[in-house]
Amino acid sequence: MTAGATLEVAGLARAFGGVYAVRDAGLTVAPGELRAVIGPNGAGKSTLFALIGGQLTADAGTVRLDGRRIDRLPPHRRAGLGVAVVFQAARIFADLTALENVMVGAHATTSAGFLAAALRLPAHHRQERLIRERAADCLARTGLAEWAGRPARELPLGRQRALQLARALCGRPRLLLLDEPASGLRAAERERLAELVAGLRSEGLTILLVEHDVAFVMRLADRITVLDLGRVIADGRPAEVRADPGVIGAYLGRAAA
Ligand SMILES: Nc1ncnc2c1ncn2[C@@H]1O[C@H](COP(=O)(O)OP(=O)(O)OP(=O)(O)O)[C@@H](O)[C@H]1O
Numbered sequence: 001m002t003a004g005a006t007l008e009v010a011g012l013a014r015a016f017g018g019v020y021a022v023r024d025a026g027l028t029v030a031p032g033e034l035r036a037v038i039g040p041n042g043a044g045k046s047t048l049f050a051l052i053g054g055q056l057t058a059d060a061g062t063v064r065l066d067g068r069r070i071d072r073l074p075p076h077r078r079a080g081l082g083v084a085v086v087f088q089a090a091r092i093f094a095d096l097t098a099l100e101n102v103m104v105g106a107h108a109t110t111s112a113g114f115l116a117a118a119l120r121l122p123a124h125h126r127q128e129r130l131i132r133e134r135a136a137d138c139l140a141r142t143g144l145a146e147w148a149g150r151p152a153r154e155l156p157l158g159r160q161r162a163l164q165l166a167r168a169l170c171g172r173p174r175l176l177l178l179d180e181p182a183s184g185l186r187a188a189e190r191e192r193l194a195e196l197v198a199g200l201r202s203e204g205l206t207i208l209l210v211e212h213d214v215a216f217v218m219r220l221a222d223r224i225t226v227l228d229l230g231r232v233i234a235d236g237r238p239a240e241v242r243a244d245p246g247v248i249g250a251y252l253g254r255a256a257a
Contacts (some may be wrong), residue, residue: 004031004206005066005082005174007052012061012071013230014047021047023230025061029175029208029223034201036209036217039227040251045210048227049177052208053085054078065175082174088183090164094153098144098163101152102135105167134170142166142196158189162196169200176200178209182216194220214252218242226251 007029014022022044029035037045050056052063054075063071070078075085093101139148142162147155155163161181168176181197182190190213198220201207211217217224217238224241226234228250234241241247 003174004033004204006031006064007175007206007208008062008064008067009048009052010062010064012048012051012063013059014051014056015059020044020230022051022058022227025227025230025232027225027232027235029206031206032201032204033222034197034207034209034220036211036221036224037227038211038214038217038224038251039233043227043251044230045227046179047230049085049087049179049208049210052078053083053177055085079171079173082172083177084168084171084173084175085177086164086168086179086181088179090167092152092160092163095151097149098139098152098155098166099132099135099148101163102138102166102170103131105135105170135166138166138169139163141169141200143192156189158185158192161185161189161193165196165200173205175206175208178207178211180211181209182211182213190216 010026012022012025013020025044025048027035037048039045047056051058054073058071061071062069065081065083068081070081070083093104096104136148139145142165144159144162144166147159152160152163178197182193185193194216197207197209209217209221221238223236224238225232226241226247233250234244234247236244242252
């Protein structure tokens with residue numbers, strides 16, 4: 001099992017057309033911590049994620065993984081260092097089986113040469129078998145073992161979310177970024193997903209979670225960072241954040257309304 005990484009974000013800023021989506025944002029997430037990021041629509045949550053994952057570059061500030069700066073690296077280099085992002089719109093290959101979907105993720109992070117694959121060299125066969133085993137492992141960790149041979153399109157939405165997680169896990173991440181994993185799920189599916197995420201946390205993975213479902217977040221997160229208009233307006237344990245008048249004014253009051 002891979003230990004979780006420390007994430008340190010400091011002074012991070014990114015503007016679009018002169019308007020700051022993220023402004024002087026800072027947060028530190030300890031190894032094995034589950035940190036939620038909440039805030040109203042347009043607060044900058046997705047932008048913050050993309051700045052950490054590398055899909056966007058920052059105008060200012062730093063992102064460090066275990067002390068090493070990663071903010072100038074392209075996404076695949078950050079992935080290689082253990083950053084996995086599960087975007088809301090992450091694609092599932094509907095006609096591939098659940099196992100094949102996860103294997104595609106594993107292929108992206110293994111070293112089997114393209115040429116070896118093309119020539120079907122023994123090294124490639126060995127690697128293929130390892131990838132298959134690793135993918136089956138990741139499916140089991142996300143409760144999908146019995147779905148392995150089914151085309152992904154037959155999986156209910158909650159299972160598809162688990163499949164996206166399985167795919168991310170196959171890259172052996174040390175920091176997992178989850179963008180609204182519970183959106184659109186029914187209560188029972190949400191419950192199962194919460195258990196799955198809690199299980200990954202207890203394995204020691206560092207997790208950063210953006211989620212609108214406040215109940216989901218309050219229950220799962222060790223700490224919560226609240227963004228509003230691109231700035232961090234609060235950071236603390238769920239009970240502290242829930243009682244923070246600034247947060248209630250900016251977000252929770254509205255969310256509860
Ligand atoms: N690619 C872009 N081009 C222009 N403006 C953008 C872009 N991405 C984000 N923005 C703007 O930046 C601000 C922050 O957006 P962002 O999507 O990060 O917020 P969010 O908190 O994730 O919102 P939501 O909860 O609705 O997903 C918004 O005003 C948005 O319109």
